[in-house]
Amino acid sequence: MSQITTLTFFRYHGFREKLWAFGMMQFAHRPMSRVAGLQFYKLMGSGKEGFDPFPDWSVYALLQIWDDEASANQFFGSSELIKKYKQHSSECWTLYMKNFAAKGEWSGKNPFEKAHTLDKENPFIAVITRATIKKGMLYKFWKYVPTSQASLQGNRGLIYTKGIGEVPITQMATFSLWKDKESLMEFAYASKEHQHAIQQTRQLQWYKEELFSRFQPYRSIGTWNGLQQLPALTEK
Known part of the structure; x- marks a missing residue:
């Protein structure tokens, strides 16, 4: 047995479907807690493009940690x-x-x-960062976010990124998907904006x-924005 993680993005169109998705942030907890082989999960909404703190009501995410791949396959294959x-x-x-x-x-x-x-032989890397922001630091944090993320714009090594979280404004996470380790390292260590963000985090402790x-x-199942984001890992 070997633990695996799955991250699923859902897109919703229309008021009724978006309202259903919002409601499931509360109502899905009971059935989710009964799923066999599921160690940990988080139901999350998302932020607008550019890591805007305000919600994107059309996109939600589901993070799940499983005992093994068989448990995940059972859920995605037959769960009501x-x-x-x-x-x-x-x-x-x-x-x-x-x-x-x-860490x-x-x-x-x-x-x-x-x-x-x-x-x-698999070069792809995914990164999830997550934080609960101190209430006294909310304004400073969100004011600085556009600067810290500026170097992501047009980054050729970045496949996809999205701001997600359990609670808007205060509990946030970021997901990013990269072509290879070199692309991630270039952003993490060569980007002046990102390095300054790390320094701010240490100094302000927000x-x-x-x-x-x-x-x-x-393994990649489904499409996003109408495309297979990782064709090399997508089941035929």
């Missing part, structure tokens, strides 16, 4: 809950991922276990809780 999500959404994209680095805590613990086996994690995505 996921069937409902797919029926109401206009687009759905799921990434299967193996964690290889995680910090999410809801009081680090839920990610380091995978024992990774594919050396997080109550934070977690930084990296993954190897190895």
